[in-house]
Amino acid sequence: MAADSIQQTIETVYEAESRRVLATLIRLLGDFDTAEEAMHDAFRAALEQWPRDGLPASPRAWLVSAGRFKAIDAARRQKRFEPLGEAGERADVAVEDQAAWADEESVADDQLRLIFTCCHPALAPEAQVALTLREVCGLTTEEIARAFLTPASTLAQRIVRAKAKIRDAKIPYEVPARADLPERLETVLRVIYLVFNEGYTASSGAQVTRHDLSAEAIRLGRLLTELLPEPEAQGLLALMLLHDSRRTARMSPEGDLILLEHQDRSLWNRDQIEEGTRLVTEALSSGSSRAESTGGGPYAIQAAIAAVHAEAATAEATDWNEIVGLYDVLMTMAPSPVVELNRAVAVAMRDGPAPGLAIVDAILARGELREYRLAYAVRAELCRRLGRTSDARAAFERALALTRQEPERRFLERRLEELSRT
Amino acid sequence: MKYLCLVYLENDKWHAVPDRECKACGEGFRDRGVLLAAEPLESIDTATTVRVRNGKTYITDGPFAETKEALAGFYLVDARDLNEAIQMASKIPPAREGSIEVRPVRELVP
Numbered sequence: 001m002a003a004d005s006i007q008q009t010i011e012t013v014y015e016a017e018s019r020r021v022l023a024t025l026i027r028l029l030g031d032f033d034t035a036e037e038a039m040h041d042a043f044r045a046a047l048e049q050w051p052r053d054g055l056p057a058s059p060r061a062w063l064v065s066a067g068r069f070k071a072i073d074a075a076r077r078q079k080r081f082e083p084l085g086e087a088g089e090r091a092d093v094a095v096e097d098q099a100a101w102a103d104e105e106s107v108a109d110d111q112l113r114l115i116f117t118c119c120h121p122a123l124a125p126e127a128q129v130a131l132t133l134r135e136v137c138g139l140t141t142e143e144i145a146r147a148f149l150t151p152a153s154t155l156a157q158r159i160v161r162a163k164a165k166i167r168d169a170k171i172p173y174e175v176p177a178r179a180d181l182p183e184r185l186e187t188v189l190r191v192i193y194l195v196f197n198e199g200y201t202a203s204s205g206a207q208v209t210r211h212d213l214s215a216e217a218i219r220l221g222r223l224l225t226e227l228l229p230e231p232e233a234q235g236l237l238a239l240m241l242l243h244d245s246r247r248t249a250r251m252s253p254e255g256d257l258i259l260l261e262h263q264d265r266s267l268w269n270r271d272q273i274e275e276g277t278r279l280v281t282e283a284l285s286s287g288s289s290r291a292e293s294t295g296g297g298p299y300a301i302q303a304a305i306a307a308v309h310a311e312a313a314t315a316e317a318t319d320w321n322e323i324v325g326l327y328d329v330l331m332t333m334a335p336s337p338v339v340e341l342n343r344a345v346a347v348a349m350r351d352g353p354a355p356g357l358a359i360v361d362a363i364l365a366r367g368e369l370r371e372y373r374l375a376y377a378v379r380a381e382l383c384r385r386l387g388r389t390s391d392a393r394a395a396f397e398r399a400l401a402l403t404r405q406e407p408e409r410r411f412l413e414r415r416l417e418e419l420s421r422t
Numbered sequence: 423m424k425y426l427c428l429v430y431l432e433n434d435k436w437h438a439v440p441d442r443e444c445k446a447c448g449e450g451f452r453d454r455g456v457l458l459a460a461e462p463l464e465s466i467d468t469a470t471t472v473r474v475r476n477g478k479t480y481i482t483d484g485p486f487a488e489t490k491e492a493l494a495g496f497y498l499v500d501a502r503d504l505n506e507a508i509q510m511a512s513k514i515p516p517a518r519e520g521s522i523e524v525r526p527v528r529e530l531v532p
Contacts, residue, residue, distance in 0.1 A: 033509050037454075040502075044455050077450065140503030142423070142526075152526075156504040 006051045013059045019138050021063045023110035029071050032163045042067035112175045112227045119188040120171050127162035128191045130155055137216050147213050189236045192220050196240045214244055234283040235300025241276035242306035245269040257411045261315035273310045280304050298334040301326055320350035337368040341375055353385040373402035393419055424527035425507035426498050430491035431520035436465055443515040462495035491520050
């Protein structure tokens, strides 16, 4: 094969296999940094040997084995300068595991091990996100820093500290036992959803959608459901797909927000809706049929709500009764004032603005969501529909004062302007 | 991405790390194909500073730092990202005596 096309093949293999190779090398070598270095060396060796010897039958197995060899070799060389036997011990461990590493099932589990380790609850939430994006998704520190509008040096430190903690606190590289799975899975799902939301509704900055992060989160969700087809993992993937299906419709070409009821539904991505709806149906039905399953939970219910929206031809045709019912279920599973606020919107759509407003005011009266811009935006909208213009104005102004996001600010200003014209 | 790892040492620690260790580190990097250049520097007493102001060249002795760390050498490395560069920097032997400053290399704007 020509050197050019081999080079290209190696790049393709890197894209497809580097994360899996890394996940296995971490298990074999017992350390993130050693494994990363070993993987780097393995790909360099491939660049030298594959053009000469041809493509190996299983590139991934070749790379893992080359990485292992390189790590042992490096440890031996380093040993000359290390008075303590640490490097030598590391090499010995690797040799002992030799027979075990190729076992298909352990290799398949390595990626899950990596995900659960990166999302270990002993790590700070922002470290979980950074580590997952770098180690599981293969993003560079600089790419993650740009996406989160954080200085690269801050992010690099977060990753260094997280790895040190994994090493020093001896966070195990394992898939949690069945009994711990629901809780540990919840952390993983939260990390994925956080990445998705950072891409979908950036909490600050000029862009509403930073699509790369949403796409990365969907890819992660897909990987997770393949490796671990738990209903809540399916539910989260469905939720992300159903939200993402509206991506092009939720923003005007000028970058202004468009509310769900005013979106051009022909712009919604039908493939994503279809896949999302299928997944949510599966998640909700498997929850009741499989005894050992963790069951469909809050993500699956939220996805079901998104699916009801997706199947309606117009906002008016939406089955609001079904949506209110799903919010009732969600309130029993994961009660929160934000869920209650969303339920209030659905109630307003079903029964009219007054009953909806009563719920919003009750939430605000309890002192909850006092700093939450959307609570005031909802109140403003419902007051406007009831003709209570000055109340609407006050609430829009409060929402405007609380928002940090440019398109949202423009949206609220527009609503205020419209209000003064009526 | 290229990163410059700047080695800083206090004057009295200039030779605290045996040369053969630094050499081995550089060779290790070179074998792995991640090293673009690396050189150690003579001590700060040998430094000369050059400035050109209004077309005139000014040459001064120094700078002299009393106790502070001074630039003792550098490794120009090729890394996938900042974390990989930091990982390499942590392997540079003088890191345990002084400090290594990792700086991304900037592309010149044409």
